[in-house]
Amino acid sequence: MSSEEMTPEEAAKMLPAGAALGWGLVKPPQRGPKREMSIDQIVAKAIEIADQDGLAAVSMNRIASALGFTAMSLYRYIPSKDDLLILMQDAVCDIPLPPERPRHEWRESMREYVLGSVAIFRRHPWYGDMPILGIPITPNHLRMVEWGLQPLRDMPLDDFEKMSIVLLLSGYARNYGMLQRDIDRAVQAGSSEEEFSGINYSAALRTLVKPEPYPNLYPIVMSGVYSGENEAENTVGDDLEFGLERMLDGIEQFLNRKISGGANR
Amino acid sequence: MSSEEMTPEEAAKMLPAGAALGWGLVKPPQRGPKREMSIDQIVAKAIEIADQDGLAAVSMNRIASALGFTAMSLYRYIPSKDDLLILMQDAVCDIPLPPERPRHEWRESMREYVLGSVAIFRRHPWYGDMPILGIPITPNHLRMVEWGLQPLRDMPLDDFEKMSIVLLLSGYARNYGMLQRDIDRAVQAGSSEEEFSGINYSAALRTLVKPEPYPNLYPIVMSGVYSGENEAENTVGDDLEFGLERMLDGIEQFLNRKISGGANR
DNA sequence: TAAAAGTGTTTATCATATAAACAGTATATC
DNA sequence: GATATACTGTTTATATGATAAACACTTTTA
Numbered sequence: 052m053s054s055e056e057m058t059p060e061e062a063a064k065m066l067p068a069g070a071a072l073g074w075g076l077v078k079p080p081q082r083g084p085k086r087e088m089s090i091d092q093i094v095a096k097a098i099e100i101a102d103q104d105g106l107a108a109v110s111m112n113r114i115a116s117a118l119g120f121t122a123m124s125l126y127r128y129i130p131s132k133d134d135l136l137i138l139m140q141d142a143v144c145d146i147p148l149p150p151e152r153p154r155h156e157w158r159e160s161m162r163e164y165v166l167g168s169v170a171i172f173r174r175h176p177w178y179g180d181m182p183i184l185g186i187p188i189t190p191n192h193l194r195m196v197e198w199g200l201q202p203l204r205d206m207p208l209d210d211f212e213k214m215s216i217v218l219l220l221s222g223y224a225r226n227y228g229m230l231q232r233d234i235d236r237a238v239q240a241g242s243s244e245e246e247f248s249g250i251n252y253s254a255a256l257r258t259l260v261k262p263e264p265y266p267n268l269y270p271i272v273m274s275g276v277y278s279g280e281n282e283a284e285n286t287v288g289d290d291l292e293f294g295l296e297r298m299l300d301g302i303e304q305f306l307n308r309k310i311s312g313g314a315n316r
Numbered sequence: 317m318s319s320e321e322m323t324p325e326e327a328a329k330m331l332p333a334g335a336a337l338g339w340g341l342v343k344p345p346q347r348g349p350k351r352e353m354s355i356d357q358i359v360a361k362a363i364e365i366a367d368q369d370g371l372a373a374v375s376m377n378r379i380a381s382a383l384g385f386t387a388m389s390l391y392r393y394i395p396s397k398d399d400l401l402i403l404m405q406d407a408v409c410d411i412p413l414p415p416e417r418p419r420h421e422w423r424e425s426m427r428e429y430v431l432g433s434v435a436i437f438r439r440h441p442w443y444g445d446m447p448i449l450g451i452p453i454t455p456n457h458l459r460m461v462e463w464g465l466q467p468l469r470d471m472p473l474d475d476f477e478k479m480s481i482v483l484l485l486s487g488y489a490r491n492y493g494m495l496q497r498d499i500d501r502a503v504q505a506g507s508s509e510e511e512f513s514g515i516n517y518s519a520a521l522r523t524l525v526k527p528e529p530y531p532n533l534y535p536i537v538m539s540g541v542y543s544g545e546n547e548a549e550n551t552v553g554d555d556l557e558f559g560l561e562r563m564l565d566g567i568e569q570f571l572n573r574k575i576s577g578g579a580n581r
Numbered sequence: 582t583a584a585a586a587g588t589g590t591t592t593a594t595c596a597t598a599t600a601a602a603c604a605g606t607a608t609a610t611c
Numbered sequence: 612g613a614t615a616t617a618c619t620g621t622t623t624a625t626a627t628g629a630t631a632a633a634c635a636c637t638t639t640t641a
Contacts (some may be wrong), residue, residue: 062520074524083618085605110597123599124620132598180447185498186543190515193525193533199533210541211550212558218495219488219559226487233450252453255327259339260458267465268458276475278451285476293477294484303567348587349637375628388630389589397629 063118069137070132073189084291088118090128094138098175101139106177136181139187143175148198158299160202165224165295168195172228179229195221202207207309216302223298227291234279253278331453333395334402337455353383357394359403363440366404371442374404401446406454408440413463421566425467430489430560433460437493440499444494460486467506472574481567488563492556518543 063076071077072090079086096117101109111122111132129135146167152160156250168180187193199217208216253275262269328341336342337355344351361382366374376387376397394400411432417425437443452458464482473481518540527534536542 055521057519059523062523065520066517080618082606082616083607084620086619088620095523111599121621122597123622126599127619160432163607182445183494183498186517190524193530197533201510204532210536210539211346214536214541215555215558216562218491218555219515219562222491222495223484223487226483226491229448230483230487233448252331254322254450255330256453258322258324258327259455265458265462267469268462271465271475271479274475290480290483293480294487297484297566297570298563299566300569301562301564304565304569305562308369345587347585347637347639349589351588353589376630377628386590387628388591391630392588 064098067134067137067184069134069141070188072129073138073141086127088120088124089126090138092118093125093128094135094142097135097139098142101177102175106180109167109177112225137184137189140178140181141191143171144177144189144191146171148194148201151201154205157202157206158303161199161220161299161302162295164199164202165220165227165291167198168221168224169228169231169291172225172232173235176204176232179225181234206306208306219298219302223294227294230234230290240287286315332402332449333397334399334406335453337394337399338403338406338456351392353385353389353393355403357383357416358390358393358422359400359407361563362400362404364408366442368441371445374400374442376457388575392450399442402449402454405443406456408436408443409454409456411436411456413459413466416466422467422471423568426485426564426567427560429464429467430485430492430556432463433489434493434496434556437490438500441497444490444497471571473571484563484567488559492559516543518545 057073059076063071063074066076067075084164093114097109097114100117111125115122115125125135129138149163149167187196196217199220200213203213203216206213216245253272256272256278260269260272265272269278275281324339324341328336328339331339331341358379362374362379365378365382376390380387380390390400395402414428414432439548452461461482463479464485468481471478484497518537521537521543525534525537530537533542
């Protein structure tokens with residue numbers, strides 16, 4: 052409601068420290084000894100550790116040690132671990148947007164957006180483990196939202212509808228990204244030897260899932276489809292693509308109804 | 317591949333302890349002193365604490381203290397905290413399925429399923445904070461999958477297609493449930509006094525999001541739609557419903573194509 | 582009537598985040 | 612140029628977590 056101006060410095064105070072850092076709103080100190088590290092360096096190392104050993108392995112100690120310093124030294128750069136996590140999240144969203152396409156290729160644009168989002172989850176398996184604290188507020192993360200909005204630019208949609216669609220697609224990307232990550236993990240684990248012992252629960256499920264309280268699930272467990280065994284015979288091909296095309300179809304239908312002017316209920 | 321029989325006892329060994337407990341595959345001990353607690357009691361208390369103070373507040377100590385025991389006593393019932401989390405997750409999925417509807421009301425059935433799933437996230441805000449470890453393998457959680465499959469029973473779909481659709485809908489429910497939870501949290505926080513200070517970042521975003529790298533996002537931030545300010549004027553009404561109807565439209569179109577026998581590409 | 586299995590407790594260990602105090606260093610102002 | 616100031620990275624300490632090990636006591640089984 053208030054439309055007063057606001058300086059970036061004031062804005063910084065209203066954001067979590069991690070977000071303020073991400074926006075470059077915290078000026079590096081002028082006096083004192085020269086810094087031996089940098090925020091970027093710390094974040095990069097944290098991401099490296101998370102990529103390799105998971106989010107749980109990211110401790111202040113581990114990061115600092117890997118850089119040759121003590122845990123406490125990190126607090127001279129980043130006020131808390133939560134802020135570090137915000138910075139990590141934002142950092143992996145720093146990917147270049149593809150060139151804009153003509154309006155009629157909006158479906159392909161959206162596919163690009165969703166696939167681009169999913170790629171983050173695959174590249175950084177821990178990304179999906181990060182708690183969602185709220186709407187995106189960091190620069191690169193917001194650029195992902197910008198990406199999602201781009202294909203909708205010249206569509207006959209108001210702001211609410213555009214956001215709803217981006218929400219739908221980004222949510223889908225998140226879901227699918229996490230699924231994909233789980234599959235990657237299972238493949239990694241399975242390729243060793245425990246494929247049949249611990250990770251793969253299908254044998255146990257076949258014993259436990261009875262037609263009794265699970266009439267619809269039962270045949271799917273028995274056929275091995277539930278636990279993703281015979282992927283070779285998968286008629287759907289790619290779950291990502293299947294769901295995505297369904298959603299794009301639904302969106303297209305909504306657009307058509309809007310354009311032809313009918314009530315959209 | 318192997319289609320040998322398997323006893324429930326053998327199945328139990330292949331599952332995480334929490335899942336085995338959930339299936340009732342761990343027989344209570346025969347000898348020794350009478351137990352003063354029960355697994356159900358522990359899980360119920362853990363859920364109570366999580367509902368009230370969030371998942372982070374759930375510590376073995378806190379649960380045990382609330383029950384009048386020491387932290388270590390819990391380990392006589394549940395082997396690890398991870399297993400407790402599995403049990404919590406399964407417990408809140410213990411909701412009765414609604415009566416089955418005739419085939420032609422499949423859209424309404426799916427709405428019920430999605431809304432039912434979303435309700436779990438609202439009732440138990442911590443539910444969305446639980447890491448997804450893999451496909452559902454606990455009894456109540458699997459009953460939710462069963463619920464999602466139910467409307468598809470007599471549809472001309474193979475197992476892969478059915479699972480893809482349930483995956484799509486359950487993912488959507490999860491996403492929307494977490495969004496709804498975030499809104500609930502913001503409302504709770506905002507109703508006190510910090511509505512304008514910390515939680516609400518819209519003022520800061522208006523300063524930081526420039527037309528420059530954010531041409532499409534910029535107007536949406538400026539109009540206040542991005543941060544969900546003027547919900548009163550929201551044309552979409554309910555984000556949940558909007559996205560859900562788009563998805564159902566997409567699914568319906570897929571079904572129609574399938575029925576009319578055409579190639580679905 | 583043991584022996585065995587299991588109870589809840591106490592004590593101890595090992596991470597973890599981070600506060601506080603410290604000795605040294607670069608800059609800004611006089 | 613001197614010195615106060617704002618830093619630096621480190622050391623030390625605290626608090627909070629999960630959980631292992633050893634304990635004394637209690638039921639049931641043989």
